[in-house]
Amino acid sequence: MERPSPPDRLRRLPFAAGVLVACAVWLLLQTFVWLDQDRRHQAERAVLQAEAATVRSRLESELNATLSLSLGLSTFVLAKPDFSQADLAQVAASLIRLQPAIRSVALAPDNVIRYIYPLAGNQKALGLRYLETPAQRDAVLRLMREQRPVTAGPIELAQGGLGIINRIPVIFTRPDGSPHYWGLASVAINPLPIFERAGIRSDTRDNVRYALRGKDGLGAQGEVFLGDATLFDNPDAVLMEVVIPGGSWQLAACPLAPADEHGLWVQALLGVLAAVAGALMAYSLSAHQRIRSMALHDHLTGLANRRQFKLRGQDLFALARRSGCQLTLLNIDIDDFKSINDTYGHAAGDAVLVYVANTLRTCCRESDLLARVGGDEFVVLLPDTPAGPPLDALLDRLHAAIDVMVPGAAVPIRLHISIGVATCSDATPTLDALMHEADEAMYRAKEKAAG
Numbered sequence: 001m002e003r004p005s006p007p008d009r010l011r012r013l014p015f016a017a018g019v020l021v022a023c024a025v026w027l028l029l030q031t032f033v034w035l036d037q038d039r040r041h042q043a044e045r046a047v048l049q050a051e052a053a054t055v056r057s058r059l060e061s062e063l064n065a066t067l068s069l070s071l072g073l074s075t076f077v078l079a080k081p082d083f084s085q086a087d088l089a090q091v092a093a094s095l096i097r098l099q100p101a102i103r104s105v106a107l108a109p110d111n112v113i114r115y116i117y118p119l120a121g122n123q124k125a126l127g128l129r130y131l132e133t134p135a136q137r138d139a140v141l142r143l144m145r146e147q148r149p150v151t152a153g154p155i156e157l158a159q160g161g162l163g164i165i166n167r168i169p170v171i172f173t174r175p176d177g178s179p180h181y182w183g184l185a186s187v188a189i190n191p192l193p194i195f196e197r198a199g200i201r202s203d204t205r206d207n208v209r210y211a212l213r214g215k216d217g218l219g220a221q222g223e224v225f226l227g228d229a230t231l232f233d234n235p236d237a238v239l240m241e242v243v244i245p246g247g248s249w250q251l252a253a254c255p256l257a258p259a260d261e262h263g264l265w266v267q268a269l270l271g272v273l274a275a276v277a278g279a280l281m282a283y284s285l286s287a288h289q290r291i292r293s294m295a296l297h298d299h300l301t302g303l304a305n306r307r308q309f310k311l312r313g314q315d316l317f318a319l320a321r322r323s324g325c326q327l328t329l330l331n332i333d334i335d336d337f338k339s340i341n342d343t344y345g346h347a348a349g350d351a352v353l354v355y356v357a358n359t360l361r362t363c364c365r366e367s368d369l370l371a372r373v374g375g376d377e378f379v380v381l382l383p384d385t386p387a388g389p390p391l392d393a394l395l396d397r398l399h400a401a402i403d404v405m406v407p408g409a410a411v412p413i414r415l416h417i418s419i420g421v422a423t424c425s426d427a428t429p430t431l432d433a434l435m436h437e438a439d440e441a442m443y444r445a446k447e448k449a450a451g
Contacts, residue, residue: 044255045238051199051208052238052253059198059251063164063244066099066189070149073185074168077107081172081182085115092117101193103163107170109183111140125157130184136165139216143167143184143246150246151217154191154225163188166245195226207256217247227252298372300350301357309371310431313381316369317431320424326386329379331420331438332356332398333446337376352415359401363394379435387423395419418446 076091077083092105104122107115111130116122130140139152153164166189170182195201200210211227214220219241224232231237231252242249296308304312320327334340334356341349353376360370360380369381385391402415420442428434 045236048208048253048255049238052240052251055199055210055253056240056242056251059194059200059242060244062194062198063242066101066187066194068245069095069099069102070105070166070168070185070187073105073107073187074170077170077182077185078172088115089117095187099189101190103157103161103188103190106186106188107183108186111183113186121160124160139165139167140184143169144181146246147171147179147181148246151244153215155215157188162191164191165189200226209254209256211252212242212249213252214242214247214249217244217249219248220250222249298357301354301372303357303360303378304369304371306371306373309369309373309379309381312369313431316381316383317424317434320383325384327424327434328382328385328387328391329422329424329434329438330382330395331422331435331442332360332378332380333418333420333442334376335416335418335446335449356402356415356417359398363397363401379438387421391421395421416449418442418449420445 072091072095076088080087088105088107095105096102104125105117106113106122106125108128108130113125113128113130116125119126130136135155136152139150143150147169149166149168151164151166154162155165157163157165165186167184167186169184172180172182174180200212209227209231211224211229211231213224213229213232214222215225216222231254232239232250234252234254237252237254240251240253242251296305296311297303298305317327319325334352337349337352340352353372356378357370357372360378364370364380364382367383369383371379371381373379382391382394398419399417402417420438420440422428422434422438422441424434428437
């Protein structure tokens with residue numbers, strides 16, 4: 001095949017470039033469509049979470065308000081241990097008037113139901129021995145072991161129908177102070193009206209499906225007793241804990257159907273607008289960061305400048321004063337730096353400054369504050385560093401490391417530094433006072449080296 005001539009290939013470049021740009025734009029728009037879908041999914045999920053939280057709150061309120069009434073039975077027995085069936089009927093009737101969802105009230109001395117109200121329709125429950133009834137034995141044993149109220153169910157009641165049973169241990173105190181387990185009081189509640197008032201309905205007219213699990217208050221480990229069990233494995237479902245007396249349930253809420261999607265081109269347009277806004281924001285933030293960095297850093301060495309040193313140094317100084325930790329400041333000056341500039345030029349002087357800055361980074365800790373505050377003047381603020389061997393070792397490392405071949409010089413030039421050391425004390429009540437003391441110490445070190 002004949003190879004295309006250069007003009008032919010050049011004519012194909014706009015087409016190829018157009019295809020590449022079209023593909024890139026298509027991918028970009030698709031990305032923003034996906035992002036928009038995810039954003040709306042998150043918003044829908046937030047609404048679902050709010051609705052589920054409302055249902056959970058109502059459910060907890062209904063259950064706890066209803067089941068707390070059963071505590072009155074324990075008080076009734078403790079206050080009147082020689083009660084009669086008529087006495088129980090009077091108390092139980094009052095409870096049922098307060099909460100019509102209560103199906104029955106029973107007392108079981110020695111874990112055998114001897115008293116029940118109302119009697120009509122509940123005769124089958126009389127004489128029930130809890131510890132000999134497999135469906136209820138574990139809950140009663142748990143009540144005896146923990147000696148606190150335990151919620152069982154929902155279960156099929158012995159007298160028929162579905163019920164949530166809240167059992168309360170009745171414990172007397174003997175004269176010697178030891179506890180005596182008398183038996184238990186129980187309240188059977190019809191859960192369906194409570195579910196309805198909480199917002200859990202079978203008609204799903206709010207486009208939300210609900211399920212509950214945690215039979216006998218066992219939370220996520222308990223059996224599912226309301227709704228579709230597959231909701232708990234649905235990734236779109238919201239799971240929430242429902243706290244009940246003596247345990248918890250787990251609520252699952254899932255949307256009945258996904259919301260309608262926007263048209264692709266509407267999403268694409270929103271994506272383009274978002275991209276433009278994001279690009280402008282990114283450029284603005286990037287410019288702000290660059291300006292801030294230039295304002296707080298030395299442009300040659302990258303160390304903090306005098307302004308940033310003062311800002312961060314004040315915080316470190318105040319922290320050291322409050323906590324009582326030692327704070328040491330090093331003032332470092334390059335000896336005869338002017339002669340290096342005069343002899344080898346400013347490029348060589350800049351290389352020396354960069355080398356000294358890099359040496360400080362290598363020898364010091366990340367928590368130390370390094371800054372170039374003058375032409376050839378560096379400062380290092382050392383938190384939690386008192387005078388002693390560690391500080392002396394750092395000074396030795398700094399003196400030993402400052403040795404560099406100056407660019408443009410025919411022979412190696414050994415650099416010398418003078419270091420002034422000042423430690424925070426009562427004589428240095430401010431950061432400026434500490435800097436002044438370190439500066440004077442540096443000049444004394446320089447005079448000592450020259451002498």
